[in-house]
Amino acid sequence: MSGLKPDILWSPQHDNKFIICDSEIALYRMDPVAAPAAMTSCHRLSEQTAATLLAINSETPYMKCIAWCPRHDAECLLAVGQANGRVVLTSLGQESHAQVKDLTCKEFIPKHARQCNTLAWNPKDTNLLAAGLDKHRADFSLLVWDVNSKYGVEAAAATAMPQFSAADRGRILLTPEGDLGHIVMKPLAEFGQNDACLSIAWIPHNSRLLLAGMHRNLVTYDLRDTSQKQLFANSKAVQGVAFDPHFNNRFASFVEGQVAIWDYRMSEKPVLTLNEPPRQLSKVAWCPERPGLLATLARDSGVVRLYDMQHTQAPQGDDTEPPIIERSAQPFGSGAVAAFTWIPTSQTRMLALSQARVLCDFTVFERIAFAWGPSPALLWACGRHLYECEEKSGVVGKVSMREQDVAGKMKRRALAGYGLETEIVWKNFQLAGDQDPQLKSLWYTLHYILAGTDFSFPMIKFGTGTLESQLPPVYHGVKILVKSESGKTESCVGAEHSVEVVTYRSEARSLALQLCGWRPCGNDDVDTFLLSLERFNEWERAAAISLFNLKIRLAIQILQKGAASGKGVRKLPRLIPGYTDDRASLWREMCGSLRLQLSNPYLRAVFTFLTSEVGSYDGILNESDMAVRDRVAFACMFLNDNQLFRYLDKLTNEMKESGNLEGILLTGLTQDGIDLMASYVDRTSDVQTASLCMLQVSSFVIEEARVQHWVESYRDLLDAWRLWHKRAAFDIHRSKLDPAARPLQQVFVSCNFCGKSISSGGTATGHQGRSFTQYNVGGSPIKSKVTSCPGCRKPLPRCALCLINMGTAASPNVGEEEDRLSQVQKLSQFNSWFTWCQSCRHGGHAGHMMSWFRREHTECPVSACSCKCMQLDATGSLTSAQLD
Structure with missing residues (x-):
C-alpha cells in the first residue's frame, strides 16, 4: 500500500512554522537569514530566509492524510489518518496545556477497516x-468525531466491563472480535452509507454544515439532522474541496486535469472551469492573503499554475465566461515540484x-500594470500595493530634472x-520660460505672419478645395511665396566701403x-530690427545682419558697442576695417585662418562673407548654428531664382524630417507645415505647442484631423492636471477661431405651460443657437417688452x-441705494435677468x-412661502455691483 503523498502544511497558529509530511x-521554523536560529539542521530557503528543524515524528506508520488542529492552546496537535481507517492524534512539541496532553495518542477507529482519504x-x-x-x-464513509469525548481508546487489561454512565453506554462499541481490551467510542455523526468520501470542507458561514466530495456528487450534510442530506451538485470534480478564505460562498x-470553481449559492453548475494540461492534479490551494488567487499543481510537474479570479465573485450569466488572469511559476526550473x-x-x-526533498522559498511575480501619469511620474500596481516613481527635484547644471520632462x-x-x-504673439515665447531657439523662432514667425496679413500681395492660386486655396499669402511660407513670383526678380549691384555684391529683389x-524679421512691417530700413537685437545683447547677430545688408560701417559700430559693454568680442572690430578685395592679400589669409577659431556662428558668417567669392555662399547657407530665418533671409537677398529654389527645397525637407520648428517659416501653416509639426510632436510629444500654434493663426488649419487630435489631447491633459480654468481659457481661445468648437447652449428658460424655450420661436432646437438678447441678457441696447411665451402665447411669470411680467426691463428705482447707483450707471444688464x-x-x-435679500431678508418675498432662499445661495451676500 502506498504511503502519504508529500505535502507541506502551515501552522494555523504561527506564521513561521510549517511541517513536511x-x-x-x-x-520547521522559518527565520530571516540575518537572524539565524540557535538550532542545528538549518536549511537555506532563499537569499532572505532559512528553515530550522525543530522536531521529527516517525512513530505514526501508514499515514495517508494529515490535518493540523486550529486550537490556540494546541500548537502542534495533529490528526493523522492511516491506511486502516484509524485517526490518531499526535503532537510534535511539548504541549503545556493539560487538556491537550490528554488528547495526544488518542485513536478513533471505524467499524470496518479501510483507507482514510481526508481529514478536516x-x-x-x-x-x-x-x-x-x-x-x-455496511458502513458509513464520513465520520465526525468529538475529540474532547472522555473515551477515545482505552487499553484496558481488566476482564470486566468498566463502569460507564448510562449516556456513555449507548456510545460504546466492541471490536468485531468482541475483545473488551479495546473500547471504541461511536462517532458524533455518520454520513454517506455505501459511498466513498474523497474530500471534506467545513462551510465557513455555518460551522454545523459539511460539504463532502463523494464518489460522483458534492453533498452538503448537517450535523443537526444526520438523517437528511442535501445534494449540492452532480459532478466528477469532487477532490480537493477548498473554500476561498476571502469569499465564503466560493x-x-x-x-x-480540470478545476471547477463553484458558488455555494448556485448548485446547477460551476461558475468557472479551468482546464489543466493532460496530467492528474494533486493539489489546489487558495491564497490566504489575496482574494481570488488560486494555485494548482499537477503530478510530476515542475510548474505551479496560478489563476487570478477577481471578477468571478458575482454570479455570471449562462453565455458569458468570466475573465481570469493565468500565470505560472517554476520554483526549481525544470525540476518537478512534489508539494x-x-x-x-x-x-x-x-x-x-522538490521530489529530492529540497525546500525553496520563491516569489510569484505579478504581471505589472503601469501607466504614466499626466505629471512626470510612473505609477504601477503590484498586488495590493500601488507604487509611484517620481523624479527627484535635483539640479543638473542649470536645468531641473523635473523640467526636462515634457509633461512638467x-x-x-x-x-x-x-x-x-x-x-x-512673440511674448508667448517669454511665457514658455525656456531658451529653446526653435520655440523662439516659431513664435516670432507667427508674430510676423500676423503682422504681415495686411501686406499687399496678390493671392496665390491653388486647386479649389485644398487647404492652401483658403489661406492668405503670408500663411503659405517663404518657399511657396518665392516660387509664386518666379521670373520677376530684379538684380542689382550694391557697394559700400569697396564691398561689391549682387543682390536680388522682388x-x-x-x-x-x-x-x-529683417523688414519690420514691410519697411526697407532694418535699423529698427537691429536696435531690438542690441537691446537683447545679440551683438554678433546684429553685426552680421548689418553686413549682409551691405552696411559695413554700421556693423563695425555694433561690434564696438558690444566690446564696450563687455559682452562682445573686442579685437574683431579692428580687423574688419582692413577689408580689401585683393584675393591674395595678407588680410584675407589671416581672416580665413581666424574664422576657423571663432565659436560664434555669426562671426564665422561675417568673415566667410568678406572672404568668399561673389555668389559662393555655401559657408553661410550651411552654417547650421545660425538661425534658419537668418539663413533664409540671406538666401533671398543673394541667390538667384534657381539657386534659391533648390536651397529652400533642401532646407524644407531637412526641417520636416527632423521636426524643427524653425521650418514653419518655410512651410507656413499649409499641409507641409502640419507634416512638420507632426514630426515635432512625434519627437517631443509636445501637443501643447502644436495645438496653440495651429490655433493661434488660422481657423482653416483647425479642421485637419491631426490638429484636432492634438487639441483634444491637450484638453485631456489640462483636465487630468485639474487645471479646469486653464482648459476653459483654452476653449474660449479656440472658439474665437473655430466656430464649430463653440459649445451649445445648455441652460435656458422654458415656459411653464408648453415647456419650450422662451428664447426660441417655438422650435424644439432653437434655443441651442440663440441668446437672450431680446431680454437684454446679451447686452442689446433695445429693451424689448416680450411678456409672453413665443410658442404658446401664455404670459410669463411675474x-x-x-409684480410685472418677466421679459420687461427692471426699473433701477427700487430703493435709495439703487437710486444712488443709477447716478453712476443707469440700467444694469444683470438687473433684468430671470x-x-x-x-x-x-x-x-x-x-x-438682490435688493430684497440685501435688506437683511432671508425668506422668500412671496408671503405664503417660508423658504430661506438667502441661506441656500452662496452669492446672496454679494452686492449687485460685484456681480455686474
Missing part, C-alpha cells in the same frame, strides 16, 4: 474532527518542495498662460524678408416684488431680488 513528520478540523468548534473513508457496503474542486503551500504572511510568496514643461507653461497671448522676396430659487421656484428680476 512524508514517511515522517518534520516540524472544524475551524470554529475545534473539538470536531471529520474523517473521509473509502466505501464499505470554493474549488478538481478531477484529473507547495502559500506563506501566510505574503500574497506573492510560496514554499515549494507643458504644465508649467499652462500655468503661465502660454500660447494665449494674442496681441503681441515683391515676394520683400515679403519673405518681412517674415524673417416678478415676486414688482432669477429664481431652485428650492421654492419663486423669483423675479435679478436686481429686485
Whole structure:
C-alpha cells in the first residue's frame, strides 16, 4: 500500500512554522537569514530566509492524510489518518496545556477497516474532527468525531466491563472480535452509507454544515439532522474541496486535469472551469492573503499554475465566461515540484518542495500594470500595493530634472498662460520660460505672419478645395511665396566701403524678408530690427545682419558697442576695417585662418562673407548654428531664382524630417507645415505647442484631423492636471477661431405651460443657437417688452416684488441705494435677468431680488412661502455691483 503523498502544511497558529509530511513528520521554523536560529539542521530557503528543524515524528506508520488542529492552546496537535481507517492524534512539541496532553495518542477507529482519504478540523468548534473513508457496503464513509469525548481508546487489561454512565453506554462499541481490551467510542455523526468520501470542507458561514466530495456528487450534510442530506451538485470534480478564505460562498474542486470553481449559492453548475494540461492534479490551494488567487499543481510537474479570479465573485450569466488572469511559476526550473503551500504572511510568496526533498522559498511575480501619469511620474500596481516613481527635484547644471520632462514643461507653461497671448504673439515665447531657439523662432514667425496679413500681395492660386486655396499669402511660407513670383526678380549691384555684391529683389522676396524679421512691417530700413537685437545683447547677430545688408560701417559700430559693454568680442572690430578685395592679400589669409577659431556662428558668417567669392555662399547657407530665418533671409537677398529654389527645397525637407520648428517659416501653416509639426510632436510629444500654434493663426488649419487630435489631447491633459480654468481659457481661445468648437447652449428658460424655450420661436432646437438678447441678457441696447411665451402665447411669470411680467426691463428705482447707483450707471444688464430659487421656484428680476435679500431678508418675498432662499445661495451676500 502506498504511503502519504508529500505535502507541506502551515501552522494555523504561527506564521513561521510549517511541517513536511512524508514517511515522517518534520516540524520547521522559518527565520530571516540575518537572524539565524540557535538550532542545528538549518536549511537555506532563499537569499532572505532559512528553515530550522525543530522536531521529527516517525512513530505514526501508514499515514495517508494529515490535518493540523486550529486550537490556540494546541500548537502542534495533529490528526493523522492511516491506511486502516484509524485517526490518531499526535503532537510534535511539548504541549503545556493539560487538556491537550490528554488528547495526544488518542485513536478513533471505524467499524470496518479501510483507507482514510481526508481529514478536516472544524475551524470554529475545534473539538470536531471529520474523517473521509473509502466505501464499505455496511458502513458509513464520513465520520465526525468529538475529540474532547472522555473515551477515545482505552487499553484496558481488566476482564470486566468498566463502569460507564448510562449516556456513555449507548456510545460504546466492541471490536468485531468482541475483545473488551479495546473500547471504541461511536462517532458524533455518520454520513454517506455505501459511498466513498474523497474530500471534506467545513462551510465557513455555518460551522454545523459539511460539504463532502463523494464518489460522483458534492453533498452538503448537517450535523443537526444526520438523517437528511442535501445534494449540492452532480459532478466528477469532487477532490480537493477548498473554500476561498476571502469569499465564503466560493470554493474549488478538481478531477484529473480540470478545476471547477463553484458558488455555494448556485448548485446547477460551476461558475468557472479551468482546464489543466493532460496530467492528474494533486493539489489546489487558495491564497490566504489575496482574494481570488488560486494555485494548482499537477503530478510530476515542475510548474505551479496560478489563476487570478477577481471578477468571478458575482454570479455570471449562462453565455458569458468570466475573465481570469493565468500565470505560472517554476520554483526549481525544470525540476518537478512534489508539494507547495502559500506563506501566510505574503500574497506573492510560496514554499515549494522538490521530489529530492529540497525546500525553496520563491516569489510569484505579478504581471505589472503601469501607466504614466499626466505629471512626470510612473505609477504601477503590484498586488495590493500601488507604487509611484517620481523624479527627484535635483539640479543638473542649470536645468531641473523635473523640467526636462515634457509633461512638467507643458504644465508649467499652462500655468503661465502660454500660447494665449494674442496681441503681441512673440511674448508667448517669454511665457514658455525656456531658451529653446526653435520655440523662439516659431513664435516670432507667427508674430510676423500676423503682422504681415495686411501686406499687399496678390493671392496665390491653388486647386479649389485644398487647404492652401483658403489661406492668405503670408500663411503659405517663404518657399511657396518665392516660387509664386518666379521670373520677376530684379538684380542689382550694391557697394559700400569697396564691398561689391549682387543682390536680388522682388515683391515676394520683400515679403519673405518681412517674415524673417529683417523688414519690420514691410519697411526697407532694418535699423529698427537691429536696435531690438542690441537691446537683447545679440551683438554678433546684429553685426552680421548689418553686413549682409551691405552696411559695413554700421556693423563695425555694433561690434564696438558690444566690446564696450563687455559682452562682445573686442579685437574683431579692428580687423574688419582692413577689408580689401585683393584675393591674395595678407588680410584675407589671416581672416580665413581666424574664422576657423571663432565659436560664434555669426562671426564665422561675417568673415566667410568678406572672404568668399561673389555668389559662393555655401559657408553661410550651411552654417547650421545660425538661425534658419537668418539663413533664409540671406538666401533671398543673394541667390538667384534657381539657386534659391533648390536651397529652400533642401532646407524644407531637412526641417520636416527632423521636426524643427524653425521650418514653419518655410512651410507656413499649409499641409507641409502640419507634416512638420507632426514630426515635432512625434519627437517631443509636445501637443501643447502644436495645438496653440495651429490655433493661434488660422481657423482653416483647425479642421485637419491631426490638429484636432492634438487639441483634444491637450484638453485631456489640462483636465487630468485639474487645471479646469486653464482648459476653459483654452476653449474660449479656440472658439474665437473655430466656430464649430463653440459649445451649445445648455441652460435656458422654458415656459411653464408648453415647456419650450422662451428664447426660441417655438422650435424644439432653437434655443441651442440663440441668446437672450431680446431680454437684454446679451447686452442689446433695445429693451424689448416680450411678456409672453413665443410658442404658446401664455404670459410669463411675474416678478415676486414688482409684480410685472418677466421679459420687461427692471426699473433701477427700487430703493435709495439703487437710486444712488443709477447716478453712476443707469440700467444694469444683470438687473433684468430671470432669477429664481431652485428650492421654492419663486423669483423675479435679478436686481429686485438682490435688493430684497440685501435688506437683511432671508425668506422668500412671496408671503405664503417660508423658504430661506438667502441661506441656500452662496452669492446672496454679494452686492449687485460685484456681480455686474
